[in-house]
Amino acid sequence: xxxxxxxxxxxxxxxxLLRETRRIAVLGIKPEDHAGQPAYYVPKYMQAAGYEIIPVxxxxxxxxxxxxxxxxxxxxxIPGDIxxxxxxxxxxxxxxxxxxxxxxxxxxxxxxxxxxDDDAAERFAKAGIKVVxxxxxxxxxxxxxx
Numbered sequence: 001x002x003x004x005x006x007x008x009x010x011x012x013x014x015x016x017l018l019r020e021t022r023r024i025a026v027l028g029i030k031p032e033d034h035a036g037q038p039a040y041y042v043p044k045y046m047q048a049a050g051y052e053i054i055p056v057x058x059x060x061x062x063x064x065x066x067x068x069x070x071x072x073x074x075x076x077x078i079p080g081d082i083x084x085x086x087x088x089x090x091x092x093x094x095x096x097x098x099x100x101x102x103x104x105x106x107x108x109x110x111x112x113x114x115x116x117d118d119d120a121a122e123r124f125a126k127a128g129i130k131v132v133x134x135x136x137x138x139x140x141x142x143x144x145x146x
Contacts, residue, residue, distance in 0.1 A: 006125035008108075008132050015144040017108055017130060021083040025054040025075065025106065027097065028088030031063045038112065039088035042138045043067060046086075049141060054078055058089065075104040082106035086137055087115060094120045102127045110137055 008014055024046060030039040047053045047067050055066035056075060064071050072078050075085070075097075085106040087094065094117040101109060102123065108130040111117065121131045132140075 003122070003125040006128065006130045007121060008130055011144055014132060014135070014140050017084075017132065018141055018145055021051065021108065023052045023054065023081065023083045024086050025056055025072075025078055025082045025084070026086045026088065027056045027075070028058050029053075029055045029066055030057065030088075031060050031066050038136070038138075040066075042088075042112070042136065043086065045138045046141065049145075054082070075100050078104070084108045084110055086110045086112065088112050089115065091115050091117050098123055102129070105129065108132070110135070112136060113139070 008017055026043045028039055029043050030037055032040065034040045043053045044067055053067050053069055055069055055071045057063060057066065057071060082104065083106065085101060087109065089097065094111070098120050105127065106129060109124050111133045113134060113136040116134045121133055124131045
């Protein structure tokens, strides 16, 4: 399969991805005291919609639980398969996670609204990982599956 087929851009492709996803690791998730920020309320919404959320905060070293789930500090430490890696990091910070993400091999990587790294997306796609860039997971879920 041509790797470009792993870059998802249409509503139909995104809806299919959301339907086949059950377990979402959230890189850059924020704790409850940041409830007004998308890096908290988007995963909370997805959890309420029935998805399993695996918190992977980048900061907040003292936090051990977010949304009632155990916090993991490294993708490699998460047991079991990851259907989707939802990323809340600045575009300029994506590169530092690329190798760990490819090693962990989630089925998909979703870069939140405002986040885009075409080089990383191409590397993910060539590794067989589906990619969505610059879209809000919560907004797309509401629009396509509700």
